Amino acid sequence: MTGSVHAGKKRLRPGQVLAYLVLTLVCLLMVLPIVLTFLYSFFPMSEMTAYLKTRNNYAQGQWMDILLSPSIVSLRQYYSLLIEKPVYLQLFANSLLYTGAVLLGQALVIPMMAYALSRFRFRGRDALFFVILMMMLLPFQVTMAPSVLTMRALGLMNTPWAVILLLVFSPFYIFLVRQYMVGIPGDLFEAAMMDGAGTWRCFLYMVLPISKPILGAAAALSFADSWNMVEQPLIYLSNQQDRMPLSVMFNQLSTSEPGIAFAGAALYILPALLIYTYFQEDILLGIQLSDMK
């Protein structure tokens, strides 16, 4: 990745060459943990177990090897994970369930709420928006603790609903989608109303299709949140290990099943990478929008 590759383009200035070097180095460091996880997931189980056993050796002069190529490329970890160890799949399914339910709930609630906040005039709208902003800026600990009161009153403590419902109504995503919908030109609505479209038709056939990028961004960011959640299950599910999402359990898996830990991690990263690749442009837009205050 040096200047000479871009023969047709403008020559690179020395500063730009330096920039290339710095960025290449930083990006390599950023992807290194992910690459290593995938690499180690193709090592034989016995080799990985043995390797992880060399950890926590405090003798001077004792080092862990730096493993870069397996003795034999093996899919054994994946086989064991998917076929022989139902525990892992069970936890993975929990993660899927929580994330899926949160996204579904958000799809039902958030675009409509954002539409109401951005396209309707009613008393108390600005106050409501202000409250949403405040709730969004409060640290997680502050909103989480009192919400337990509601969960208890509704009898939802220690059920998956407590985890799901709180995330469905996340103020941040209402804010994000609303910011985008405010920017839709008013002329479009006037034209649609001239053609006899009501609030519903406007919403379904105009606002939703126009808002596709921000909905994609919200979905991807929300996925990342739910897929990596730790605090909520720890609090709302007490210690029911069979109901935890996988994100909470990696700490235990890595000690109890060292042989398949890397395949487990790689499989968990994979959906996130796919979603990132697919929604990349939308996510960028979404993050830039969250900046407008």
Place this chain on the structure above:
Amino acid sequence: MFTRKKSLMLFLLPGLLGLLLFYLVPFLGGIYFSMTDGSIANRFVWFENYQRVWSNPVFLLGLRNSLELSLICAPLIFVFSFVLSVVLRTLKERSLGFRNLLLMPYLVPSSALLIIWLLLFDFGSPINRLMELMGLQRVLWLESEAMRVPVVLLYIWKNVGFSVVIFSAALNAVPDELYEFARLEGAGPIRQATKITLPLIMPTAFLVFVLAWVNAFKIFKEVYFIGGAYPRDSVYTLQHYMNNLFAKLDYQLVTTAAYSFAVIVFVLFGLLYMGKAVRGHDR
């Protein structure tokens, strides 16, 4: 702008109910709740719970750590993302690939990277080899007070890309001519960054800092991954304290701790915004 009441209600109601039920009502009701004693009679005890929490050394430890960790992470993220964005800008449209790579960890679950992190920071790990190569002592990253380092690095690794994206957008809005002119006048890259870039993107910079800071308050996951529910004193966060109260079903104290924290956060933000307003006045 629509004004029809009926259809408004249809759109607004589901979200509004949820917000009220799970966020607003508990938040307001919790204030009363934090001033009762939790017995069956549920006496109103004013600030007794607050006194109990504030005289609890474990709460104070968690509070101090949460504030300290956020004050380590936020400036680091701020500086890194600013420098990276400035470097990205010099490459114009060729920088997009790099920027996208920097954002990738934001979507990747850090929980899955825990294992690699444990390897990288083991006592016999490559990182310690590097330390010794540079003539330094090996460090017990995971077993001593130095655990803050892997925790902070995991946090930065995941979150720096978010700030880079916001910074980059602001930087790209600065017209090229300004830099051309500065270069003609003989200003080096560092002078350009401090005299042109920084003043022009000040509002964004402020926002990036505030967002990074708000987010860093809740730092807990990273500690939980590496250190579990009862980690070393140097990384025992407020969330740990609250989780352990939850386990004891002491809801009064949990809400009390939460509001104590909220007050501190609001005061800090107030100071930050006042400082910004004063500085804005000077100019």
